[in-house]
Amino acid sequence: MVKIKEIQKKIVESLKEAITEDLPTDFIFNLERSEQLEQGEFTFPCFQLSQVLKKDPKELARHFKKELDRKNIDFLEKIENVGPYLNFFIKKTNFFKAICQQILEEKDKFGYSSDNQKQKIGIEYSAPNTNKPQHLGHLRNNLLGDSLTSLFRAQGLKVSTFNLINDRGIHICKSMLAYQKWGEGKTPKSEKIKGDHFVGNYYVLFEQKSQEDPSLLTEAQEMLQQWEEGDPHVLDLWQKMNKWALEGIEETYQKLGISFDHVNFESDVYNSGKDIVNKALKKDLCCQREDGAIEIDLEEYNLGKKVLLRPDQTSVYITQDIGLAKIYNDFNLDRFIYVVASEQNHYFRVLFKVLDIFGLNQEGPQREHFSYGLVFLPEGKMKSREGEVVDIDELVKKMEQMAKVEVFKRSPNLSPLEVSTRAQIIAQAALRFFFLKFRPDQKVNFSPEDSLSFEGDTGPYLQYTYARIQSILTKNSKEKKEKEQEINFSLLGTDTEINLAQFLSFFPEIIKRASQERNPSLLAHYLLKLGHQFNEFYHQSNILKSQPDLKAARLQFLLCVAQVLENGLKLLGIKVLSKM
RNA sequence: GCCCCCAUAGUUCAACGGAUAGAACACCAGCCUUCUAAGCUGGAUAUAGAGGUUCGAUUCCUCUUGGGGGUGCCA
Numbered sequence: 001m002v003k004i005k006e007i008q009k010k011i012v013e014s015l016k017e018a019i020t021e022d023l024p025t026d027f028i029f030n031l032e033r034s035e036q037l038e039q040g041e042f043t044f045p046c047f048q049l050s051q052v053l054k055k056d057p058k059e060l061a062r063h064f065k066k067e068l069d070r071k072n073i074d075f076l077e078k079i080e081n082v083g084p085y086l087n088f089f090i091k092k093t094n095f096f097k098a099i100c101q102q103i104l105e106e107k108d109k110f111g112y113s114s115d116n117q118k119q120k121i122g123i124e125y126s127a128p129n130t131n132k133p134q135h136l137g138h139l140r141n142n143l144l145g146d147s148l149t150s151l152f153r154a155q156g157l158k159v160s161t162f163n164l165i166n167d168r169g170i171h172i173c174k175s176m177l178a179y180q181k182w183g184e185g186k187t188p189k190s191e192k193i194k195g196d197h198f199v200g201n202y203y204v205l206f207e208q209k210s211q212e213d214p215s216l217l218t219e220a221q222e223m224l225q226q227w228e229e230g231d232p233h234v235l236d237l238w239q240k241m242n243k244w245a246l247e248g249i250e251e252t253y254q255k256l257g258i259s260f261d262h263v264n265f266e267s268d269v270y271n272s273g274k275d276i277v278n279k280a281l282k283k284d285l286c287c288q289r290e291d292g293a294i295e296i297d298l299e300e301y302n303l304g305k306k307v308l309l310r311p312d313q314t315s316v317y318i319t320q321d322i323g324l325a326k327i328y329n330d331f332n333l334d335r336f337i338y339v340v341a342s343e344q345n346h347y348f349r350v351l352f353k354v355l356d357i358f359g360l361n362q363e364g365p366q367r368e369h370f371s372y373g374l375v376f377l378p379e380g381k382m383k384s385r386e387g388e389v390v391d392i393d394e395l396v397k398k399m400e401q402m403a404k405v406e407v408f409k410r411s412p413n414l415s416p417l418e419v420s421t422r423a424q425i426i427a428q429a430a431l432r433f434f435f436l437k438f439r440p441d442q443k444v445n446f447s448p449e450d451s452l453s454f455e456g457d458t459g460p461y462l463q464y465t466y467a468r469i470q471s472i473l474t475k476n477s478k479e480k481k482e483k484e485q486e487i488n489f490s491l492l493g494t495d496t497e498i499n500l501a502q503f504l505s506f507f508p509e510i511i512k513r514a515s516q517e518r519n520p521s522l523l524a525h526y527l528l529k530l531g532h533q534f535n536e537f538y539h540q541s542n543i544l545k546s547q548p549d550l551k552a553a554r555l556q557f558l559l560c561v562a563q564v565l566e567n568g569l570k571l572l573g574i575k576v577l578s579k580m
Numbered sequence: 581g582c583c584c585c586c587a588u589a590g591u592u593c594a595a596c597g598g599a600u601a602g603a604a605c606a607c608c609a610g611c612c613u614u615c616u617a618a619g620c621u622g623g624a625u626a627u628a629g630a631g632g633u634u635c636g637a638u639u640c641c642u643c644u645u646g647g648g649g650g651u652g653c654c655a
Contacts, residue, residue: 045598171655293653310653317655346650454618456604464618472615525594539620
């Protein structure tokens with residue numbers, strides 16, 4: 001079986017042979033995959049070579065065309081020089097056969113790689129707070145983290161996922177204080193409210209009340225101090241409310257199909273952070289101010305000053321991240337990725353610098369802040385404190401209801417259970433795809449009215465495309481079975497088919513790029529284009545009514561498209577449906 | 581004030597420095613007795629402004645304008 005990569009390699013070799021001049025040893029022949037039909041399957045732009053050889057790129061292209069034509073390479077149909085470009089057209093039989101056979105042999109492993117088995121990486125994402133439910137910002141974080149994990153694993157990397165629960169700090173005390181004052185002993189159960197929402201309501205209540213009465217903030221600060229001192233009453237309340245919140249948070253993860261290999265609690269690690277800071281103080285790596293606060297001066301790195309412990313010696317956010325970094329060091333990882341929004345860019349520069357100064361980076365993994373853009377609502381940035389958020393649970397619920405309506409409209413005879421199961425899968429697809437189709441570094445504008453859709457460039461569109469293929473395959477298998485026959489791939493060859501085949505063969509490179517560039521949207525956009533191309537093919541050709549030999553070839557081709565769709569969607573965390 | 585990021589069609593998004601800047605939504609005109617119309621076909625509309633680097637710039641550099649984020653002893 002000839003693989004695409006081998007064809008590519010042979011073309012590069014023949015290009016090298018056609019050059020008589022000496023080339024720099026590090027010169028790379030950048031043979032590109034063509035994007036358009038009239039450009040064949042491979043393209044060699046002669047610009048770079050023309051600079052090295054000080055020759056006209058068009059002249060070079062002419063030269064190559066002449067030399068390579070003389071060689072008569074067996075798998076090539078023709079070579080064309082268009083200006084400074086050299087386009088290679090592969091014999092179609094070879095081409096279809098190479099692609100289809102590879103996909104059908106590798107099946108759910110097509111596009112995967114086993115190259116990076118020795119690399120171990122950790123990825124931390126989600127990091128929910130136990131004082132409120134997760135909102136759209138967390139959703140983007142969860143989906144990016146989950147999808148990157150899948151992409152890394154598809155590239156053969158050994159990945160461990162980490163979640164950090166932010167379960168202590170002044171914000172937690174705020175909701176606790178509000179509950180203590182105005183909770184009247186209510187519980188999520190008694191109020192029939194999901195635990196994280198129940199707790200979150202008191203957080204919002206605190207912010208409202210403290211507007212009128214600033215002394216509440218002082219009370220919250222006192223409560224934090226009592227918490228760090230281990231006051232049993234405060235700890236009791238804390239445990240009770242955290243349990244409620246965590247139950248709610250876990251329910252949301254289950255809904256999203258997300259789980260973690262390791263879960264750390266800020267309350268367990270902040271002390272270790274304090275120890276590290278205190279030891280660093282003794283080594284004069286940071287200093288104590290007159291008011292007792294411990295601070296590190298990073299002015300020489302243009303990062304300002306950073307407080308590591310408050311005057312009352314309670315810890316701040318970075319304290320626990322320092323403690324956590326030490327814990328992560330023990331996992332013997334090569335690389336560690338923190339998935340956190342871009343508003344923390346400065347914070348992570350500070351954190352990594354502090355870890356450097358404190359000597360925690362030398363034996364640890366290579367640390368990386370994976371920064372992604374914030375999610376905005378039409379009215380601007382979301383503010384949890386003021387309750388101006390779209391939370392995940394409500395959004396999922398709304399999507400499922402919308403999906404149910406659509407499913408029922410099309411399949412009124414389904415049982416309610418089936419409608420609901422199908423709707424859940426479709427709603428998840430819509431939600432995941434919506435957030436993953438954006439380039440991570442860009443902000444996302446989310447409009448509750450306009451952003452939720454099942455048509456156009458959406459997850460359900462891709463599921464629908466898959467279901468269409470399955471429908472044909474099912475229908476065919478019900479028809480009388482024809483004898484097993486040798487597939488004649490040379491029968492395929494319309495423009496649409498060639499485009500589609502060419503595009504299928506890009507899949508492994510897309511996964512590689514999406515993983516290396518930490519960009520699942522590359523895969524999302526690839527799948528959309530694949531879907532568009534398939535649907536075009538679908539409307540052009542009636543597959544089941546094709547001539548028997550052609551039909552057999554086309555059915556094989558369908559299997560390939562379905563396989564790639566399924567493999568790709570899986571990496572975005574989207575399930576396929578055989579019926580929609 | 582200082583630092584970072586962004587600016588593409590009416591809207592939301594694409595485009596390793598490379599060939600004619602692609603989609604989707606919305607709008608207009610078509611396509612279901614034919615493998616699922618959550619689909620397909622056709623139509624109009626875009627690189628904020630001014631310089632520069634380059635054979636070639638949406639992409640790199642500088643300035644201007646307009647947005648966002650950061651500069652917390654919030655997380």
